[in-house]
Amino acid sequence: MTARRYRRDGGVVTFDAELCRHAAECVNGLPQVFDTAKRPWIQPENASIDELATVISRCPSGALHLETDDGRRYGL
Numbered sequence: 001m002t003a004r005r006y007r008r009d010g011g012v013v014t015f016d017a018e019l020c021r022h023a024a025e026c027v028n029g030l031p032q033v034f035d036t037a038k039r040p041w042i043q044p045e046n047a048s049i050d051e052l053a054t055v056i057s058r059c060p061s062g063a064l065h066l067e068t069d070d071g072r073r074y075g076l
């Protein structure tokens with residue numbers, strides 16, 4: 001697994017580029033967080049944990065996950 005980690009208050013977003021199928025659920029769902037024109041391209045502090053959970057749950061490939069500091073996990 002080659003996932004990169006993006007920490008914010010309350011949780012960590014991970015992204016594995018090898019699994020991403022470019023379905024764009026992430027960039028369409030939360031463009032202020034997932035923006036391929038920015039570095040880093042994932043800026044999880046730009047949305048709430050609940051918003052992140054909703055959109056990351058829609059990722060169809062298993063490339064995105066969210067693990068909250070209180071033990072919840074989202075993503076395939």
Ligand code: SF4
Pocket residue numbers: 019020021022023024025026027058059060061062063064
């Ligand atoms: S929703 Fe998942 S599969 Fe689609 S572009 Fe985002 S990370 Fe990749």
